[in-house]
Amino acid sequence: MIKFSQCVDSMRTSEIRDLMSVAMRPDIITFAGGMPNNDLFPVEEIDEIYNGLDDKTKKIGFQYGPTPGYPPLIESLKEYLRSKGLPVDTNEIIITSGSLQAINIITKLFVNPGDTVITENPCFIGGTSAFKSYQANIVSVPLDSNGIIMSELKKAMEGEAKNAKLLYLSPYFHNPAGIIYSKKRKEELLKYLDGKEIILIEDDPYGELYFDESSKELTVPMKTIQPEVVPICYTGSFSKILGPGMRLGWLLASPEIINKAQLAKQSMDACSSTFTQVLADQFLRKGKLNSYVERLRITYARRMNIMNDSLQKNMPQEAKWVVPKGGFYIWISLPEHIDATEILKESMSRGAIFVIGKTFDPMGVKNNCLRLAFSHTPEDEIERGVKIIAEALKARL
Amino acid sequence: MIKFSQCVDSMRTSEIRDLMSVAMRPDIITFAGGMPNNDLFPVEEIDEIYNGLDDKTKKIGFQYGPTPGYPPLIESLKEYLRSKGLPVDTNEIIITSGSLQAINIITKLFVNPGDTVITENPCFIGGTSAFKSYQANIVSVPLDSNGIIMSELKKAMEGEAKNAKLLYLSPYFHNPAGIIYSKKRKEELLKYLDGKEIILIEDDPYGELYFDESSKELTVPMKTIQPEVVPICYTGSFSKILGPGMRLGWLLASPEIINKAQLAKQSMDACSSTFTQVLADQFLRKGKLNSYVERLRITYARRMNIMNDSLQKNMPQEAKWVVPKGGFYIWISLPEHIDATEILKESMSRGAIFVIGKTFDPMGVKNNCLRLAFSHTPEDEIERGVKIIAEALKARL
Numbered sequence: 001m002i003k004f005s006q007c008v009d010s011m012r013t014s015e016i017r018d019l020m021s022v023a024m025r026p027d028i029i030t031f032a033g034g035m036p037n038n039d040l041f042p043v044e045e046i047d048e049i050y051n052g053l054d055d056k057t058k059k060i061g062f063q064y065g066p067t068p069g070y071p072p073l074i075e076s077l078k079e080y081l082r083s084k085g086l087p088v089d090t091n092e093i094i095i096t097s098g099s100l101q102a103i104n105i106i107t108k109l110f111v112n113p114g115d116t117v118i119t120e121n122p123c124f125i126g127g128t129s130a131f132k133s134y135q136a137n138i139v140s141v142p143l144d145s146n147g148i149i150m151s152e153l154k155k156a157m158e159g160e161a162k163n164a165k166l167l168y169l170s171p172y173f174h175n176p177a178g179i180i181y182s183k184k185r186k187e188e189l190l191k192y193l194d195g196k197e198i199i200l201i202e203d204d205p206y207g208e209l210y211f212d213e214s215s216k217e218l219t220v221p222m223k224t225i226q227p228e229v230v231p232i233c234y235t236g237s238f239s240k241i242l243g244p245g246m247r248l249g250w251l252l253a254s255p256e257i258i259n260k261a262q263l264a265k266q267s268m269d270a271c272s273s274t275f276t277q278v279l280a281d282q283f284l285r286k287g288k289l290n291s292y293v294e295r296l297r298i299t300y301a302r303r304m305n306i307m308n309d310s311l312q313k314n315m316p317q318e319a320k321w322v323v324p325k326g327g328f329y330i331w332i333s334l335p336e337h338i339d340a341t342e343i344l345k346e347s348m349s350r351g352a353i354f355v356i357g358k359t360f361d362p363m364g365v366k367n368n369c370l371r372l373a374f375s376h377t378p379e380d381e382i383e384r385g386v387k388i389i390a391e392a393l394k395a396r397l
Numbered sequence: 398m399i400k401f402s403q404c405v406d407s408m409r410t411s412e413i414r415d416l417m418s419v420a421m422r423p424d425i426i427t428f429a430g431g432m433p434n435n436d437l438f439p440v441e442e443i444d445e446i447y448n449g450l451d452d453k454t455k456k457i458g459f460q461y462g463p464t465p466g467y468p469p470l471i472e473s474l475k476e477y478l479r480s481k482g483l484p485v486d487t488n489e490i491i492i493t494s495g496s497l498q499a500i501n502i503i504t505k506l507f508v509n510p511g512d513t514v515i516t517e518n519p520c521f522i523g524g525t526s527a528f529k530s531y532q533a534n535i536v537s538v539p540l541d542s543n544g545i546i547m548s549e550l551k552k553a554m555e556g557e558a559k560n561a562k563l564l565y566l567s568p569y570f571h572n573p574a575g576i577i578y579s580k581k582r583k584e585e586l587l588k589y590l591d592g593k594e595i596i597l598i599e600d601d602p603y604g605e606l607y608f609d610e611s612s613k614e615l616t617v618p619m620k621t622i623q624p625e626v627v628p629i630c631y632t633g634s635f636s637k638i639l640g641p642g643m644r645l646g647w648l649l650a651s652p653e654i655i656n657k658a659q660l661a662k663q664s665m666d667a668c669s670s671t672f673t674q675v676l677a678d679q680f681l682r683k684g685k686l687n688s689y690v691e692r693l694r695i696t697y698a699r700r701m702n703i704m705n706d707s708l709q710k711n712m713p714q715e716a717k718w719v720v721p722k723g724g725f726y727i728w729i730s731l732p733e734h735i736d737a738t739e740i741l742k743e744s745m746s747r748g749a750i751f752v753i754g755k756t757f758d759p760m761g762v763k764n765n766c767l768r769l770a771f772s773h774t775p776e777d778e779i780e781r782g783v784k785i786i787a788e789a790l791k792a793r794l
Contacts, residue, residue, distance in 0.1 A: 038457070043456060051448070098667060100667055133664035199399075247666060247669065264530065276670055276673065
């Protein structure tokens with residue numbers, strides 16, 4: 001009889017994993033996975049970069065690197081983040097294995113078992129699983145189309161989340177909610193947080209993927225506003241702007257936090273892949289990122305429009321959603337009494353899948369929403385898939 | 398004032414990190430880093446593999462992979478482990494970011510704060526740091542030239558380590574001790590453990606690197622003996638047989654343990670780099686590993702012999718060591734009253750460095766030993782470096 005530790009109790013199988021095997025079937029149209037389409041990856045650019053590396057640099061890629069990251073990548077990333085207005089000179093960077101590892105490390109540094117973490121509801125499941133793996137008590141606060149609802153946040157922070165250690169937010173093209181925080185909401189938030197004893201995780205993996213230039217100003221991180229009203233851990237990722245298979249993300253935070261983060265990472269995996277860090281460095285250094293991301297914005301905007309148009313044509317009026325200004329997702333809200341699991345079953349039998357709402361509720365309960373990712377579905381399948389879901393929904397309404 | 402969690406208290410900066418900046422100086426001969434030499438990496442093989450990948454497979458490398466690992470790599474790794482006699486059909490595999498992540502995950506699964514973990518003394522520092530990061534109470538048991546000292550292990554397991562959750566061993570070309578467990582010692586160990594409530598971590602990153610064919614039989618893992626007397630988590634790594642920069646290792650364990658390990662990894666980094674997993678799969682699948690490792694064995698054996706010869710010529714008689722039959726390290730023991738930190742200072746001022754003994758003592762105390770790695774020092778520098786250390790030692794004896 002094997003006895004597992006206490007933290008194992010808080011782990012659960014995600015609903016997404018089970019869906020993925022269905023998603024492999026060729027007869028299924030999938031809006032489930034929150035990932036780029038394989039055909040969008042910058043394969044030519046990386047081919048050129050790999051074959052242009054000198055022997056010495058290639059060998060460095062095979063070797064252990066320093067725990068904070070491959071030094072040239074830290075430099076080129078610094079320049080990239082500086083161009084976004086981020087305070088790279090007073091803060092430090094650690095390269096992590098995806099931004100998920102950054103979130104995991106921050107949780108390790110600040111959360112003792114039973115401590116409270118405030119999240120949005122809905123919330124990125126990677127965040128939820130990292131917090132739960134440290135036996136955090138999660139208090140989640142609902143979103144509206146402009147961000148976290150301030151009155152609800154105040155109620156939480158003056159009540160059950162009074163001594164919360166972390167506030168975890170994904171303000172830019174939220175996964176799964178698809179929204180972006182308004183400038184006003186960010187100002188209200190920072191004003192309210194001023195002087196509170198809490199660490200803010202500002203998670204920003206999708207910020208580059210705005211659909212038109214006018215939305216760009218909305219993607220300015222709160223971390224750019226100095227001095228900080230509370231310590232901000234700014235996390236980001238190469239997953240959406242190069243490829244998740246590189247497993248590279250970062251944390252930008254105060255030297256004090258980064259110093260401890262290095263110790264934590266030393267005990268986790270020593271360093272992230274030097275091989276992929278060498279490639280990511282050249283991708284930034286040779287200016288390939290900007291032209292690639294430009295291509296992505298156009299593609300994702302087109303896919304979103306196809307999806308949005310067919311939703312408008314086909315969905316019953318009970319279905320509501322905010323048209324996203326960037327990112328990967330449309331989040332469909334249904335009347336409270338609807339159970340997304342039932343819709344999914346019906347829809348799956350007709351040939352289309354998505355992720356059900358309760359996957360993103362940290363309590364695993366609220367289930368009247370559907371997450372539809374438009375990022376990886378072939379464009380000529382989107383309309384057909386949406387129709388199937390709309391029919392499934394009508395059959396169950 | 399930032400308040401860190403309890404586990405941060407147990408993290409410490411390793412002595413190795415500080416040494417690394419000295420090791421970069423061109424005037425310094427270093428035996429410090431436990432890494433392959435950059436010139437040994439299979440760059441040509443990986444070039445050939447990368448450029449031979451079809452477009453579809455390359456794109457898979459850019460994408461998220463399943464948490465347990467890239468399925469073709471799991472298959473090819475299974476064949477590789479099967480050829481070593483390991484029970485791959487009744488156990489399962491998870492690909493990890495180095496074997497360190499495997500050790501970290503196992504600790505997460507079994508260790509609550511304050512629980513005891515038994516290690517060897519000396520012990521791989523990655524193991525020590527992983528155990529400490531979960532606030533484990535470490536009880537370490539000394540080694541002799543044939544492995545863990547059974548009378549000491551019994552004393553520990555019947556005394557202060559009575560309820561230990563994990564027993565962590567590196568039986569094959571130990572880092573830092575350089576020894577390999579004798580067949581007899583392994584038998585005694587398994588006989589003693591039979592029926593005990595403990596999980597054995599059998600960590601085997603160096604096993605392939607035996608210096609002559611007659612030592613090969615010593616590298617047969619305890620995990621090959623079925624049924625297991627206690628649950629065995631067998632961990633390994635591509636770091637020494639392909640390159641640490643790939644950040645790929647594995648855990649072979651019972652389906653029950655692997656199932657939980659997947660949940661833990663999901664909350665840590667979702668998956669290891671698919672990009673490097675695709676390359677590692679082809680490296681195995683195309684039979685490149687065997688010819689490459691054959692080359693490594695010859696090279697490391699030659700380096701070890703150069704180091705051993707010059708140690709015999711130059712070291713004072715107070716210095717004792719076991720001539721390694723494989724791996725990366727010679728571990729020099731000195732009389733109890735000698736402080737390796739003093740020797741290191743003297744030696745560094747003369748131009749050669751190594752890692753001091755207490756780095757590998759989980760208590761950070763015992764300091765009358767030196768770890769000399771012969772794996773990455775240019776062959777024409779080994780003798781000069783050994784002479785410097787010998788002189789430094791004589792000056793301080």
